[in-house]
Amino acid sequence: MENILVISSIFLSITIILCMIRAIKGPLAADRLVSINVIGTKTMVLISFISFILEETYFIDVVLVYAMISFIGSIGIADLIEKIGGKNI
Template sequence: MERILIASSLFLSITIVFCMIRAIKGPLAADRLIAVNVIGTKTIILISLISFVLHETYFIDVVLVYALISFIGSIGIADLIDK
């Protein structure tokens, strides 16, 4: 079971790199915003998987804080794009 979770973590890490490339190259600001949102979501899932593999519950608190910061950042960036 742990091998599957580790493989999933590696796959998520690779897809995060691809999303970073899209965030850098994105021709439109909306493309960059979506890429940043996807990176935030995948990072939340990655931290949750690591928490499950290591049997550490305090990572869940980190996930909640990271989700809130990601949400507030996304709203701030969307507000800048709108102007």
């Protein structure tokens, strides 16, 4: 079971890097916002995998705090996109 989690963590890390490329390259601000949300979600899953691998429960608290920060950041970026009219940032 641990091997599956390690392989899944490596795969998730690779897809996070691809999403970072999309966030940098994205032609529209909305593309960047979606990429950042996907990165945040995948990071939470990655931290959860690490929590299970290391058998430490306090990482779940870290995931919850990270989720709240990610949500607040997404609202802030969406507000910025609304103010500029969806143009490039």
